[in-house]
Amino acid sequence: MNIEKLLAAKRSEAVKLWFEHVIRTYPADSSRFLLNVKDQFSNPVGATTIKCLEDVFDAMMAGKTRDELIPLLDPAIRIRAVQEFSPSSSVAFVLHLKTLVRDLLEKEITSGVIDRNGLEQFDRAVDGLCLIAFDIYMGCREQIFKFRAEHVKSRTLKLLEKADILCEVPDVGTEIIPHNVYKNGGFESQ
Amino acid sequence: MKIKPDEMLKINTKPPKAHWMDVPPDFSEGKYLYPAKPKTLEYLHLPNPRDWSPADEDWKLPENWQKIIHDGFKERLDKYRSLKVFMDICVRCGACADKCHFYIGGGDPKNMPVLRAELLRSIYRNDFTIFGKLFGRLAGARKLTPQVIKEWFSYLYQCTECRRCSVFCPYGIDTAEITMMGRELLNLIGVNINWIKDPVSNCSRTGNHLGIQPQNFKEIIEFFCDDIEEITGVKINPSFNRKGAEVLFVTPSGDAFADPGTYTFMGYLMLFEHIGLDYTLSTYASEGGNFGLFTSSDMMKKLNAKMYHEAKRLGVKHIIGGECGHMWRVINQYMDTMNGPADFLEVPKSPITGTVFNSAASTKMIHIAEFTADLIRNNKLKLDPSRNDHLRVTWHDSCNTARAMGLLDEPRYVLNAVCNNVFEMPPSTTREYTFCCGSGSGTNTEEIMEQRLRGGLPRANAVKYVHDKYDVNMLGCVCAIDRAVLPPLMDYWVPGVAVTGLHELVGNALVMDGEIERTLNLRMEDLPGAEGDTDE
Numbered sequence: 001m002n003i004e005k006l007l008a009a010k011r012s013e014a015v016k017l018w019f020e021h022v023i024r025t026y027p028a029d030s031s032r033f034l035l036n037v038k039d040q041f042s043n044p045v046g047a048t049t050i051k052c053l054e055d056v057f058d059a060m061m062a063g064k065t066r067d068e069l070i071p072l073l074d075p076a077i078r079i080r081a082v083q084e085f086s087p088s089s090s091v092a093f094v095l096h097l098k099t100l101v102r103d104l105l106e107k108e109i110t111s112g113v114i115d116r117n118g119l120e121q122f123d124r125a126v127d128g129l130c131l132i133a134f135d136i137y138m139g140c141r142e143q144i145f146k147f148r149a150e151h152v153k154s155r156t157l158k159l160l161e162k163a164d165i166l167c168e169v170p171d172v173g174t175e176i177i178p179h180n181v182y183k184n185g186g187f188e189s190q
Numbered sequence: 191m192k193i194k195p196d197e198m199l200k201i202n203t204k205p206p207k208a209h210w211m212d213v214p215p216d217f218s219e220g221k222y223l224y225p226a227k228p229k230t231l232e233y234l235h236l237p238n239p240r241d242w243s244p245a246d247e248d249w250k251l252p253e254n255w256q257k258i259i260h261d262g263f264k265e266r267l268d269k270y271r272s273l274k275v276f277m278d279i280c281v282r283c284g285a286c287a288d289k290c291h292f293y294i295g296g297g298d299p300k301n302m303p304v305l306r307a308e309l310l311r312s313i314y315r316n317d318f319t320i321f322g323k324l325f326g327r328l329a330g331a332r333k334l335t336p337q338v339i340k341e342w343f344s345y346l347y348q349c350t351e352c353r354r355c356s357v358f359c360p361y362g363i364d365t366a367e368i369t370m371m372g373r374e375l376l377n378l379i380g381v382n383i384n385w386i387k388d389p390v391s392n393c394s395r396t397g398n399h400l401g402i403q404p405q406n407f408k409e410i411i412e413f414f415c416d417d418i419e420e421i422t423g424v425k426i427n428p429s430f431n432r433k434g435a436e437v438l439f440v441t442p443s444g445d446a447f448a449d450p451g452t453y454t455f456m457g458y459l460m461l462f463e464h465i466g467l468d469y470t471l472s473t474y475a476s477e478g479g480n481f482g483l484f485t486s487s488d489m490m491k492k493l494n495a496k497m498y499h500e501a502k503r504l505g506v507k508h509i510i511g512g513e514c515g516h517m518w519r520v521i522n523q524y525m526d527t528m529n530g531p532a533d534f535l536e537v538p539k540s541p542i543t544g545t546v547f548n549s550a551a552s553t554k555m556i557h558i559a560e561f562t563a564d565l566i567r568n569n570k571l572k573l574d575p576s577r578n579d580h581l582r583v584t585w586h587d588s589c590n591t592a593r594a595m596g597l598l599d600e601p602r603y604v605l606n607a608v609c610n611n612v613f614e615m616p617p618s619t620t621r622e623y624t625f626c627c628g629s630g631s632g633t634n635t636e637e638i639m640e641q642r643l644r645g646g647l648p649r650a651n652a653v654k655y656v657h658d659k660y661d662v663n664m665l666g667c668v669c670a671i672d673r674a675v676l677p678p679l680m681d682y683w684v685p686g687v688a689v690t691g692l693h694e695l696v697g698n699a700l701v702m703d704g705e706i707e708r709t710l711n712l713r714m715e716d717l718p719g720a721e722g723d724t725d726e
Contacts, residue, residue, distance in 0.1 A: 027299050029299035033297075034297060039618070043288075044294065044651035045295065045647070078682070079644075082295075082647075084221070147636065147639055147681075148639055158447065
């Protein structure tokens with residue numbers, strides 16, 4: 001019998017344990033709030049995370065593809081990417097699925113219902129999921145770096161405009177032009 | 191430190207259970223705001239100008255810094271009864287604990303408003319209460335150490351003074367005022383941030399936060415007028431610094447400088463032209479915002495006074511203020527006792543409808559959303575809301591206008607008159623319960639982008655809900671900081687939702703006398719369905 005089928009039968013327990021594992025990565029004083037407040041608007045981190053774990057769990061059990069998994073895993077990683085975690089702690093919770101399967105299906109593993117091959121295959125799928133998490137995480141971080149870069153770029157542009165060393169060049173768009181060379185000179189008659 | 195590959199996966203997920211007083215703040219890069227430059231502090235005559243970084247071990251505090259903080263605290267406890275009450279009456283019921291957007295989005299316990307206030311209360315107990323003096327830590331007191339100053343700096347700038355927590359406090363403790371007092375105290379020893387001090391300095395010098403000089407300010411507005419002429423065919427010639435105008439119009443300089451605020455400014459100009467308002471803009475009082483609010487009461491008073499001085503100099507009857515957030519907290523809650531009453535002005539009366547705005551009887555200054563709502567109610571505007579039909583709009587109540595002045599229904603009244611597709615976010619996230627953008631009170635700078643994004647998560651999460659459910663693609667607001675910071679917040683959390691000011695939507699819907707057929711909106715984008723629209 002394959003792991004996915006056995007694990008799917010224990011879905012609610014598995015997701016609950018996985019969720020608790022994720023919440024334990026937050027400071028102890030906040031975990032009660034994140035774990036227990038169910039309203040999605042009062043507790044977006046908790047609500048988004050559990051929904052994400054449920055969706056990803058179901059998709060993993062159904063053997064969904066990478067492209068199908070990305071949007072499902074994105075919300076939880078997106079949140080962790082702006083919280084005070086190191087890059088590894090942002091994605092490491094994915095790997096906890098390996099521990100989960102060993103804890104929940106201990107009997108089946110020792111009795112040989114799940115063979116070594118099956119377990120290795122499952123581990124590889126989890127590794128794949130972790131790599132997806134890493135891609136999402138980097139995508140989020142790159143987006144944030146871009147915000148910063150754009151902010152500096154637009155501020156510089158405005159400063160140049162303010163200092164009157166920037167002018168509009170017809171048919172070319174806005175370019176940085178030395179004031180004394182081109183402003184009102186090279187392109188338009190005075 | 192060498193880590194073996196198999197050790198890398200052994201991540202300890204069990205958080206340390208340390209007492210909050212023993213957890214030091216984190217000042218690694220990206221987790222602190224940049225400090226004010228010495229030159230800026232010198233210009234403002236503020237104490238202890240020096241080069242320093244929060245990442246440094248030694249913050250170069252003045253020699254007698256503990257005495258300065260103690261005396262400053264005492265002075266403020268004597269001066270503000272509210273502060274004394276706020277220090278004493280909290281019973282730590284926890285009603286505020288999970289209401290702060292930074293706590294909700296990040297999970298750091300010191301962002302629970304009760305604990306953030308405790309950062310100051312612990313010093314208050316130690317210095318000013320017998321219990322604290324006798325029992326120390328047992329009574330929740332602690333000595334003032336450099337570590338405490340660092341903690342204050344970290345967490346008082348992780349509060350946007352939005353006051354959502356105070357809505358839930360059964361005692362009405364205004365945690366934002368505790369933050370304000372804490373920041374005032376830090377200013378006494380030169381611990382302050384560049385993103386606030388530079389605007390304050392600019393505003394003192396040129397009249398606006400961005401340091402736009404009078405001639406540039408005029409040029410910017412004239413540039414808007416050129417765009418308006420291209421879009422509508424109507425040429426507008428606003429007056430500047432004109433004595434004897436009936437109304438002085440003041441808006442945040444962000445509206446003149448940064449998209450999408452600029453489109454909102456165009457909306458104001460079109461509205462005033464359309465109704466023939468006798469108004470003038472000032473190149474000196476060219477800032478509605480007041481970063482003094484985030485510095486000290488003295489600085490807030492100084493920057494606020496500038497608008498009233500200009501109103502007096504020009505001899506106007508009253509002031510209309512643009513779409514700004516904290517400007518209205520200053521006007522509505524502090525102006526009257528700082529610089530008021532503005533006896534030299536008249537109680538605002540709409541010259542178009544005759545409506546008298548008694549709510550502004552003392553400050554003599556009304557919010558443009560009130561003014562426009564009154565125009566619409568009296569059928570003074572010709573509007574074609576179908577021009578905004580491609581937009582599915584939801585409304586973000588900006589913290590200060592919503593919670594500090596109760597401006598809840600006027601913007602919605604205007605919005606519903608100029609847009610056909612309006613969808614509300616869930617009630618626990620709007621009106622008095624609105625969530626902050628995450629970047630208010632002078633923290634809208636890029637060095638702490640992660641803090642801003644997680645602080646804005648509760649707001650974005652509610653926007654995402656209406657985006658998913660109703661296909662909402664536009665977020666409206668009446669605050670210049672919102673307009674500057676919500677676009678990246680939306681890009682990160684809810685791609686596909688843009689941000690607009692209220693009067694941009696008004697400008698698009700407004701049918702002006704003598705206008706040409708509109709094919710472009712104020713962003714110079716093709717109007718869907720209009721002639722020339724290549725997408726149709």
